[in-house]
Amino acid sequence: MSELTIALVTGANKGIGYEIAAALGALGHSVGVGARDAARGEAATARLRAAGVDAFPVPLDVTDDGSVAAAAELLDARAGRLDVLVNNAGITGGRPQEPTVVDPATIRAVVETNVIGVVRVTNAMLPLLRRSAAPRIVNLSSTVGSLTRQSEPGDGTGPISAAYAPSKTFLNAVTVQYAKELRGTGVLVNAACPGYCATDLNGFRGVRTPAQGAAVAVRLATLPDGGPSGAFFDDGGELPW
Ligand SMILES: NC(=O)c1ccc[n+]([C@@H]2O[C@H](COP(=O)([O-])OP(=O)(O)OC[C@H]3O[C@@H](n4cnc5c(N)ncnc54)[C@H](OP(=O)(O)O)[C@@H]3O)[C@@H](O)[C@H]2O)c1
Numbered sequence: 001m002s003e004l005t006i007a008l009v010t011g012a013n014k015g016i017g018y019e020i021a022a023a024l025g026a027l028g029h030s031v032g033v034g035a036r037d038a039a040r041g042e043a044a045t046a047r048l049r050a051a052g053v054d055a056f057p058v059p060l061d062v063t064d065d066g067s068v069a070a071a072a073e074l075l076d077a078r079a080g081r082l083d084v085l086v087n088n089a090g091i092t093g094g095r096p097q098e099p100t101v102v103d104p105a106t107i108r109a110v111v112e113t114n115v116i117g118v119v120r121v122t123n124a125m126l127p128l129l130r131r132s133a134a135p136r137i138v139n140l141s142s143t144v145g146s147l148t149r150q151s152e153p154g155d156g157t158g159p160i161s162a163a164y165a166p167s168k169t170f171l172n173a174v175t176v177q178y179a180k181e182l183r184g185t186g187v188l189v190n191a192a193c194p195g196y197c198a199t200d201l202n203g204f205r206g207v208r209t210p211a212q213g214a215a216v217a218v219r220l221a222t223l224p225d226g227g228p229s230g231a232f233f234d235d236g237g238e239l240p241w
Contacts, residue, residue: 004054006132007221008071008080010034010062010121011089013044015199016140019214020086025053025223029084032075036089038060041128062089062117070123081131084221088140092201099162107163114167116172122178127189137178137221141191141232145169148240172232174241179230183230188227192217193234 007024011017013035021031025048033048033055035041041057048055058074061067075082093110095104118139143149144158145168148190158165175191183187194213196208208212216235232239 002150003085004028004030004079005083006030006032006075006081007084007086007090008032008034008058008075008082008125009059009086010060010117011036013037013040014051015201016029016088016197016210016213017088018044018048020088020217020221021048021055022051022053023214024084024086025051025055027218027222028054030054030079032056032058034058034060034071034089036067055148062087062121063112065120065125068120068124071121072128073171079138080128082125083132083134084136084138085122085129085222086140086217087121088217089117090114090140090201095190097159097161097163099160102162107126107166110163110167111170114164115170118171119174119233126187129190134188134225135187136220136223137187137189138217139171139189139191140217141166141171141175141193143193143234143239145172146232146240151211166184175232176230176241183229185224186208188220188223188229190220190223190228190230191232192220193232193239201209 009021012021012033025031033045043053060071062124093106128174145163178189195208197208198204198205198211
């Protein structure tokens with residue numbers, strides 16, 4: 001078995017996921033570059049390798065059972081275990097998303113990727129994570145999923161949304177349930193908000209760089225034993241659910 005720390009980042013071909021892969025690589029991790037499009041994954045892997053990262057491509061569509069199973073097989077064959085899983089892949093579902101006009105199909109598609117995709121990937125990878133001495137799972141969430149923040153008067157936490165924001169609330173709830181079930185196993189699972197970053201997701205309107213957004217996920221991916229589990233963080237510290 002490899003002595004290197006083995007990480008998998010979903011949706012790592014661009015945006016925050018790419019920067020998480022780059023930062024974990026800079027820490028010396030061997031990084032699986034999850035990408036649903038093989039060519040985009042190969043291109044991102046080549047860029048990371050050119051930057052000195054021990055990166056390898058992992059074809060992975062989080063909405064596809066067969067693709068996820070194949071990714072787990074690839075990692076098993078390559079390393080025999082997984083130390084870090086970053087569930088980063090996500091979609092907004094586009095507009096409109098006001099609850100009074102949203103197309104239910106939009107909600108279904110967003111939940112399929114942002115929530116069920118995380119469960120599908122996590123469960124496929126857990127047998128490999130359980131072989132790690134220090135398994136860590138990080139789910140990319142958002143303060144738009146914080147019911148506390150969304151309920152504050154005059155909140156500045158994004159547009160009214162019946163698909164994207166609730167999908168992150170659902171993801172937060174699932175994160176807590178994983179932490180509950182995995183308590184005492186050594187697997188630490190937390191949710192991270194990267195802040196409002198300039199990526200394709202928001203037409204590059206974000207005010208932070210994707211690298212700045214990656215930092216909190218990297219911190220949670222490298223928590224020491226005994227660190228928090230079942231909690232929600234951004235760069236400023238713990239967030240309310
Ligand atoms: N940007 C922000 O301000 C912000 C704020 C809070 C939270 N977040 C969260 O941070 C995460 C990364 O977002 P980002 O801003 O970096 O977005 P992005 O630039 O749009 O990147 C999203 C990534 O997810 C991938 N993806 C989408 N659906 C997938 C699927 N079914 N299977 C596998 N990969 C899939 C995309 O692949 P393709 O290239 O093939 O489309 C892409 O690699 C998301 O979970 C997002 O909700 C972002």
